[in-house]
Amino acid sequence: MKKFLALTVMALYLSLLAAAAAADSGEYPRTITDSSGREVKVEMPIERIIVLTTESAEAVRILGDGDTIVGVTDLIIQQSDYFPELQDREVVGSWNEFDYEKIGRLATEGDRIVPDILVICYPSGSYNGASYAVDAVAAGLAPFQNIAVAAFDLNRPQTMARELADLGVLLGREAEASDFLRWNEEHLQAVKDAVSGRERPVVYAEREAGSGMGEISTYGRGSALHDLMEEAGGSNLVQEQASYPRVSWEWVVTREPDVIILTPRTVSPDWKGLGWDPSRDGEAIQEIINQVASRPGAEGVPAVEEGRVYVVYRDVLFGMDSVVGMTYLASVFYPDARLDPGAVYAEYLDRLGLSYPQGRIFVYPSPG
Structure with a gap:
């Protein structure tokens, strides 16, 4: 099991290094498959991010792009001690309901939307029969062109590494993703060794x-x-x-x-x-x-x-x-x-x- 884990982690690091090489050459567009199975393509470097989950807000900060976050949910505002630097950002909804018109206005510069904006949401989830996941978000933003939507959980041990690596590719932050994942794996392995x-x-x-x-x-x-x-x-x-x-x-x-x-x-x-x-x-x-x-x-x-x-x-x-x-x-x-x-x-x-x-x-x- 440990050998398999080590090989898996090594393969992930190698893929990150390969992606980092592409980033250094400034290659665009970039394409990943998100956690909902959707293909996500970004046409140019991401300069603006709207986070609809607390997990994605954390991940973007971990990767060093917290200053590019322009839109958040009220739940992030409520956690002021945890997200102090995001308290002045535009609120685009609650944890399960989003103002798509406001997101569209926030994304628009002049009379057009420059494709340098990314919205991050959950791949699945509903409340009282209404979805707050990527299916609803993608549909709500369908009238607005050039807004990329990516879906990640970023809260499960088995999938978090892949998701952070993919997000790192979209943001051009492969090296930062690799650094965090090495730290994370060190402590995961410490737990596995302690309970084995x-x-x-x-x-x-x-x-x-x-x-x-x-x-x-x-x-x-x-x-x-x-x-x-x-x-x-x-x-x-x-x-x-x-x-x-x-x-x-x-x-x-x-x-x-x-x-x-x-x-x-x-x-x-x-x-x-x-x-x-x-x-x-x-x-x-x-x-x-x-x-x-x-x-x-x-x-x-x-x-x-x-x-x-x-x-x-x-x-x-x-x-x-x-x-x-x-x-x-x-x-x-x-x-x-x-x-x-x-x-x-x-x-x-x-x-x-x-x-x-x-x-x-x-x-x-x-x-x-």
Whole structure:
């Protein structure tokens, strides 16, 4: 497996080097196949980017093109501590609804659209029956010529390297993509080495209880967190193909998970910044764990009996920093593993020009 992984990574690096050679010669147009299977062609160097996902905003910054971002969603504006340099950019919609006319106006210079603009969105996804993915975005921008649309997840360990490499080709940032992927692979391999050959704990990951104990939203095989947990050495209790299947608490009790992961959207209404503040959020986080421990039959669940119910800061689990989340999860699954997720996160934030927030909570209780 390790040999195959090394060969795969080497092949990727070689392809990046080949693409970089093309970039040095200034060759255009450039064409890639995005994560939706669509062919994406850019006719000239990209000077303007509109990011419709937080993951793509991170990726563009990682590649050194943050100053070319001209349009964002309101979710990026709301995360001001994470995206401080994007707070003055045009807002073109929410996380799932976009103003295509505004995007068209933003792309237009004079009476024409110069083909130096790229819009980045998700390859798939819908909310209340309405797509917020590339099919809807491409259709919404169809009246406007010369706007390239690319679809990437940028939040799954298995596909992130290919996606970042492709984005690097479109932006002429192959060298930057290669540098980040080498860093990412170093820390992925550290996790793989730490968990290799060990008995996998059965892990139950919960999104939210929602309407009650009979309809709990979880993470199935179609979710990015399923992939992350498996890569971190855990075995997901929920094996349904759907991304977010619903289960009953009674069902969970009968399966006796070794570890429970809770991923609340927030723990306090005035939350802001990277991680949780112990003085402000500590009691609220503990209460989340207490609520699970007080559920019917919880006292017989190994995870509860052994104090292995954890609240995890959701933002480190999804996105370009998913290797950080993987390192945190591996530390939870194997407390004796010699891993330092805080140091990995500090390195990642440094690449974004941000400082690691000392004293903040990202996993509670602290593993180990």
